[in-house]
Amino acid sequence: MGKVIVFRIITGNFRDGFPISLEIAEDNVDGITHPFVAIGGKLPPNPILENLYRNWQQSYRHLGMQMRLGASKTQITNISYESAITECKYKAEELRKRLLNWYNSQVYEFAQIREKLFSELNKNESARILVQTEEASLRLLPWHLFFESFLETYPQAEVALSPINYGNINLPKCHRKSIRILGILGSSEGIDIETDKQTIASLPDAEPHFLISPNINEVTEYLYQQEWDLLFFAGHSSSQNKTGQIKINSQDSISINELKNALTKAVQKGLRLAIFNSCDGLELARALEELHLPQVIVMREMVPDKIAQAFLKQFLTTFSQGESLYLAVREAREKLQPLEKDFPCATWLPVICQNPATLPLTWHNLHNLDFYPNLKRNPTSISIPNNLDRVVLLKGIGKATVVVEYNNLTNIKADVLVNPDDIYISMAGRVSAALLEIGGKVIKEEIERRIPQELGKVTITTAGNLAAENIFHAVVIDYEKPEETNVNLIQKITRRCLELAEIYEVKKIAFPALAIGGTLLSPEKCAVAMIIEIVKYLGGNTSLEKVTIALLDEGKGGREDLIRRFYTKVSDFLDMYQQMETRRELLLDLERIYRSLRMESAVNLILRYQAQLDSITRQWTEEMLGVNLSEVIEQKSVYENAYENSLAKISKNVKQEERRVSIQNDIDLNQSFNTDAAAVWEKIQAAENEEEIREILTSLQGDIDSLAWINDRFELDIASIEAKLKKVKDILSSQLIELKQGQKVLHEELVNWHGEGVLENKTSGEERVISFKSYPKLELLVSEEDLPSEYRTEKVSYSAKKKELKNAGEKGIDISKWAKIDPNLKVKFGFKSKN
Numbered sequence: 034m035g036k037v038i039v040f041r042i043i044t045g046n047f048r049d050g051f052p053i054s055l056e057i058a059e060d061n062v063d064g065i066t067h068p069f070v071a072i073g074g075k076l077p078p079n080p081i082l083e084n085l086y087r088n089w090q091q092s093y094r095h096l097g098m099q100m101r102l103g104a105s106k107t108q109i110t111n112i113s114y115e116s117a118i119t120e121c122k123y124k125a126e127e128l129r130k131r132l133l134n135w136y137n138s139q140v141y142e143f144a145q146i147r148e149k150l151f152s153e154l155n156k157n158e159s160a161r162i163l164v165q166t167e168e169a170s171l172r173l174l175p176w177h178l179f180f181e182s183f184l185e186t187y188p189q190a191e192v193a194l195s196p197i198n199y200g201n202i203n204l205p206k207c208h209r210k211s212i213r214i215l216g217i218l219g220s221s222e223g224i225d226i227e228t229d230k231q232t233i234a235s236l237p238d239a240e241p242h243f244l245i246s247p248n249i250n251e252v253t254e255y256l257y258q259q260e261w262d263l264l265f266f267a268g269h270s271s272s273q274n275k276t277g278q279i280k281i282n283s284q285d286s287i288s289i290n291e292l293k294n295a296l297t298k299a300v301q302k303g304l305r306l307a308i309f310n311s312c313d314g315l316e317l318a319r320a321l322e323e324l325h326l327p328q329v330i331v332m333r334e335m336v337p338d339k340i341a342q343a344f345l346k347q348f349l350t351t352f353s354q355g356e357s358l359y360l361a362v363r364e365a366r367e368k369l370q371p372l373e374k375d376f377p378c379a380t381w382l383p384v385i386c387q388n389p390a391t392l393p394l395t396w397h398n399l400h401n402l403d404f405y406p407n408l409k410r411n412p413t414s415i416s417i418p419n420n421l422d423r424v425v426l427l428k429g430i431g432k433a434t435v436v437v438e439y440n441n442l443t444n445i446k447a448d449v450l451v452n453p454d455d456i457y458i459s460m461a462g463r464v465s466a467a468l469l470e471i472g473g474k475v476i477k478e479e480i481e482r483r484i485p486q487e488l489g490k491v492t493i494t495t496a497g498n499l500a501a502e503n504i505f506h507a508v509v510i511d512y513e514k515p516e517e518t519n520v521n522l523i524q525k526i527t528r529r530c531l532e533l534a535e536i537y538e539v540k541k542i543a544f545p546a547l548a549i550g551g552t553l554l555s556p557e558k559c560a561v562a563m564i565i566e567i568v569k570y571l572g573g574n575t576s577l578e579k580v581t582i583a584l585l586d587e588g589k590g591g592r593e594d595l596i597r598r599f600y601t602k603v604s605d606f607l608d609m610y611q612q613m614e615t616r617r618e619l620l621l622d623l624e625r626i627y628r629s630l631r632m633e634s635a636v637n638l639i640l641r642y643q644a645q646l647d648s649i650t651r652q653w654t655e656e657m658l659g660v661n662l663s664e665v666i667e668q669k670s671v672y673e674n675a676y677e678n679s680l681a682k683i684s685k686n687v688k689q690e691e692r693r694v695s696i697q698n699d700i701d702l703n704q705s706f707n708t709d710a711a712a713v714w715e716k717i718q719a720a721e722n723e724e725e726i727r728e729i730l731t732s733l734q735g736d737i738d739s740l741a742w743i744n745d746r747f748e749l750d751i752a753s754i755e756a757k758l759k760k761v762k763d764i765l766s767s768q769l770i771e772l773k774q775g776q777k778v779l780h781e782e783l784v785n786w787h788g789e790g791v792l793e794n795k796t797s798g799e800e801r802v803i804s805f806k807s808y809p810k811l812e813l814l815v816s817e818e819d820l821p822s823e824y825r826t827e828k829v830s831y832s833a834k835k836k837e838l839k840n841a842g843e844k845g846i847d848i849s850k851w852a853k854i855d856p857n858l859k860v861k862f863g864f865k866s867k868n
Contacts, residue, residue, distance in 0.1 A: 035060045035159030042166040047083050051076040055146050069521035075142035089124040100335040121377045132179045157573045163195035175381040191359040193385035196322045211240040212399045215261045218245045219268025220280040224338045229267040232346050246282040256295035260302045262399045270311035277317030289320035310341045318386035327391040332382045340379045355644030358394045397644045428607045430571040434579050442583040443471050447543035450501045453509045456485050464545045472497030491529050505530050509548045523562035531570045543581040546599045556595045560602035710739035813852050
């Protein structure tokens with residue numbers, strides 16, 4: 034599962050700049066609306082860029098090549114043609130450099146966006162960048178040049194255009210064994226579209242139907258009457274007067290709006306992809322976006338006939354062999370580069386237009402193969418042993434090992450232990466308290482210098498007397514915002530801990546069960562969020578040797594069921610993962626055998642099976658993340674029917690236990706008034722120390738009912754006082770905010786009045802004027818432990834030498850990766866006499 038990056042630009046212009054927002058999410062349907070990273074910024078002004086694009090466009094359109102635009106080829110001499118190509122390449126390079134400089138701008142409002150992109154992604158994972166805008170001038174830009182350095186670093190990334198306003202269509206599930214393609218072959222005047230037809234006709238598992246030079250009634254009838262997976266057009270097209278037009282025969286041109294109803298019906302029946310292998314297609318794409326078509330591929334500018342043929346053949350070959358649509362487009366686009374000697378800027382032309390509400394396609398998504406491995410398991414294969422203090426699960430992932438132990442984290446032999454804590458790192462939880470008890474107060478003293486922290490941050494301290502070298506304190510909960518502890522946060526924290534372990538050359542790291550019992554997340558979701566990231570990380574290039582999950586803590590009671598549910602989900606995931614890997618290895622072996630025998634048809638079949646297995650794995654993973662124990666009985670999964678029954682039994686037992694506890698609490702809270710206990714309670718309230726309380730309680734001689742009644746009184750009074758404290762705190766906080774707002778207004782007015790010169794007055798014969806003192810504020814952008822060594826001390830605390838950072842900035846050294854100086858000067862007011 035890769036990442037989707039939404040680069041949203043709603044307003045702005047080249048003269049003043051463009052406010053932007055960046056969102057990063059896991060690449061799934063909910064990822065767009067539930068990003069785990071969201072940050073605002075601004076693209077700086079770039080007034081010359083629009084003119085540079087127009088200059089390039091003008092030189093490109095006057096090259097005189099035979100284009101799929103419907104115009105006849107301009108007759109030019111060899112000398113003028115070479116000169117035109119040289120001029121076009123020169124203007125293209127000017128535009129490219131301007132876009133690169135725009136991306137590499139050191140203006141903080143955009144630099145923070147750029148740094149966030151690089152800090153949140155893994156180089157080995159796929160990434161889709163959706164440039165989401167309705168601004169026509171921005172949609173014209175070749176955004177792959179703007180993101181050039183990013184694309185070089187992330188070889189599995191590609192850029193697409195996306196609308197601001199979009200909607201989701203519930204596409205019907207396809208059960209056809211072949212992909213149904215409607216190919217519209219329009220006017221072929223001066224171009225060769227027969228090659229396009231042959232390319233489409235040779236696709237595996239495809240059922241193409243071609244309309245050759247049709248009229249509008251034929252096109253409409255076929256879109257209405259039949260179901261299509263892919264729509265293809267080859268011929269002449271243009272975007273005149275902001276309206277996309279396709280020339281369907283030698284005489285007639287039609288717009289997408291003229292086919293609106295028919296295309297809407299086709300989308301509702303399952304149309305998932307449209308390819309317009311023709312010129313100037315951005316307005317075609319815009320019109321199709323309004324119909325919520327999932328994906329469209331067009332050419333952003335006039336396209337030479339030879340380039341259109343080369344791109345189509347390469348893209349469909351790669352796409353039909355199982356590659357994702359994005360990577361197939363990137364590969365086909367980049368393979369046009371050798372042709373740029375004679376056809377400048379060929380790699381600029383293909384562009385994806387994506388509906389953000391839908392997932393990107395793969396070839397096997399367009400139809401339903403018969404290959405479905407038997408993924409049902411026997412739940413009895415998972416056994417939870419009675420002896421809890423030992424290893425209960427061990428799996429090899431890549432070159433590393435995942436171990437699950439029913440053991441206390443403090444007993445685990447690892448280089449690093451992970452401590453889940455709150456934003457104040459109070460170390461008051463069960464796991465934290467156990468680590469603190471054995472590790473010693475040095476841990477607490479060290480951590481107190483670094484609070485508070487933000488959700489998702491990981492702070493490193495020594496481990497004191499523990500056998501480990503360090504503790505990673507992971508912030509998993511903000512008690513004032515418990516809803517923010519979600520699956521994305523647990524995934525982010527798990528991944529961050531693993532990455533830090535890699536940076537510090539750690540070989541062994543041990544986690545507890547993160548965020549179970551004290552948050553709104555179910556133990557199943559916590560388990561899957563953690564194990565997904567662990568498996569994904571260990572499956573890449575890593576020096577980690579062992580990741581342990583410890584399932585006990587020093588607390589007594591109340592968590593056994595949560596721990597069992599967490600363990601069962603981890604075990605279930607790893608068991609299923611191993612089954613998937615076994616099938617994957619088998620398919621790889623078969624692929625090697627068939628390749629050695631040059632059995633191409635068998636190889637293609639295996640490639641489709643591999644792609645199908647990847648799809649099943651993704652579906653299953655997403656389903657695992659969506660598990661809700663309270664609804665598990667009603668959810669029917671082809672992958673987990675057997676396991677679901679065991680969860681239902683657990684759910685039933687949990688509900689029965691909750692009901693028993695609830696009834697007992699009702700009895701306790703509503704028991705008859707006990708006069709002896711009430712008298713004892715009055716004495717306890719008047720007691721002055723612990724000894725007096727103990728003596729008073731002794732008088733009850735172990736009367737459990739009276740003791741329970743008194744305990745309830747304690748809890749009720751504590752809750753009442755805590756509520757009052759919170760109310761007082763809220764009142765004081767509100768007053769504090771009002772005072773600060775008032776002071777801010779005063780300061781703003783003083784600045785304005787000082788600028789207008791209205792503050793000057795005379796008192797006792799002396800003139801007094803307001804004076805200003807300004808000072809910059811340094812703000813760190815990274816955790817202190819991530820600062821370069823020259824900007825920190827070698828003490829255990831790793832406290833940043835802010836003075837050195839400030840001096841470096843004043844000397845012109847770029848410190849933007851680690852710190853920034855607040856451009857808003859804080860104004861200090863004071864009055865001085867002026868004689």
